[in-house]
Amino acid sequence: MPHLFEPIAFRGVSLRNRIGVSPMCQYSCENGLATDWHLVHLGSRAVGGAALVIVEATAVEAIGRISPHDMGIWTDAHTEPLARVARFVKAHGAVPGIQLAHAGRKASRGRPWEGGHHVPNETGGWPIAGASAIPFDEGWRTPEPLDDHGLARIREAFVAAIRRARDAGFEWLEIHAAHGYLLHSFYSPLSNHRSDQYGGSFENRTRLLLEVAKLARSEWPDDKPISVRISSTDWEPGGWTLDDSVALAGLLKASGIDLIDCSSAGNTPKPNVVPGASYQVPFAEAIRNRADIPTAAVGMITEAMQADDIIRNGRADLVLLARELLRDPYWPLRAFKTLHAKGDSPVPPQYLRAW
Numbered sequence: 001m002p003h004l005f006e007p008i009a010f011r012g013v014s015l016r017n018r019i020g021v022s023p024m025c026q027y028s029c030e031n032g033l034a035t036d037w038h039l040v041h042l043g044s045r046a047v048g049g050a051a052l053v054i055v056e057a058t059a060v061e062a063i064g065r066i067s068p069h070d071m072g073i074w075t076d077a078h079t080e081p082l083a084r085v086a087r088f089v090k091a092h093g094a095v096p097g098i099q100l101a102h103a104g105r106k107a108s109r110g111r112p113w114e115g116g117h118h119v120p121n122e123t124g125g126w127p128i129a130g131a132s133a134i135p136f137d138e139g140w141r142t143p144e145p146l147d148d149h150g151l152a153r154i155r156e157a158f159v160a161a162i163r164r165a166r167d168a169g170f171e172w173l174e175i176h177a178a179h180g181y182l183l184h185s186f187y188s189p190l191s192n193h194r195s196d197q198y199g200g201s202f203e204n205r206t207r208l209l210l211e212v213a214k215l216a217r218s219e220w221p222d223d224k225p226i227s228v229r230i231s232s233t234d235w236e237p238g239g240w241t242l243d244d245s246v247a248l249a250g251l252l253k254a255s256g257i258d259l260i261d262c263s264s265a266g267n268t269p270k271p272n273v274v275p276g277a278s279y280q281v282p283f284a285e286a287i288r289n290r291a292d293i294p295t296a297a298v299g300m301i302t303e304a305m306q307a308d309d310i311i312r313n314g315r316a317d318l319v320l321l322a323r324e325l326l327r328d329p330y331w332p333l334r335a336f337k338t339l340h341a342k343g344d345s346p347v348p349p350q351y352l353r354a355w
């Protein structure tokens, strides 16, 4: 029976356990460049025993940032500061991953701890791009719908970003197609009212994501895995559903995607959901079983037994933790002890005297 500390391999990449650091924006970059903050923040979580450390949403073009302080990878100058993070994470036993993203209609906002307000052009904001001219909410910018030329630019930006991520030494690629950002806003009928071949039917709305996924698979090394983070449901009447996600997961699998990272919501301001412990795990379980593809569960997973139960009962192949790993970067080391796990301890030799 698999368990939380059982290694698992995806293509040629081995994870020492089933715990990943969920991507988390730090809003701490200038011009999209990784800094010492990212080295220490992500490095501590590798030292803390996670198997997979995924760098936050990293913008494939400058206007694809959520805020002016987001991570980016739209020029060659972005590669080396990220490579430094990837090297450290790898040297300490974790697999370095990166989430490539485009914020679409949710771009040009301030840092959450400064209120997350709209940033106007005069103070460093920018005109935004999206599927249709529908703002996310009242007081948000209206996106300029991407035309054929714009869509080609997005695909090219993903390709260039993927090559840079590869050159930086990342071994796990995640495409961000959740939380109301560009790719999600195309596949959700709530934000996509287009009448061209990228709007209307399920096939048309998922076209852009599948194009990006196929490009990713052809650019990313064959021996390295790719995951796609989706919003498994919009939690809204008339929105994207779990059944849609199962169908999409099958198409992503056929495009060479190795794992679906099963999040939800983010495309409407007030989705009909009250989050609680493991509340998104049923999505990871359904997609895993019905589309026959490995999944990651994420969302309010905070206890060792809870995480172990998800793996043991075949509800997901990985658990990704976000806020709990902000509270405690050593959560995996503690979980190893709590569960009396067998196998190689993830405790770094420098810390052994404490364990």
Ligand SMILES: Cc1cc2nc3c(=O)[nH]c(=O)nc-3n(C[C@H](O)[C@H](O)[C@H](O)COP(=O)(O)O)c2cc1C
Residues within 6 Å of the ligand: 022, 023, 024, 025, 026, 056, 057, 099, 176, 178, 179, 229, 263, 298, 299, 300, 301, 320, 321, 322, 323, 324
């Ligand atoms: C500070 C912070 C930043 C986040 N940034 C991202 C991000 O860059 N990409 C993403 O897909 N999700 C992001 N999320 C969502 C988390 O990855 C995760 O899905 C969510 O917090 C639920 O997991 P949790 O209950 O373990 O925190 C962020 C969450 C937090 C708390």
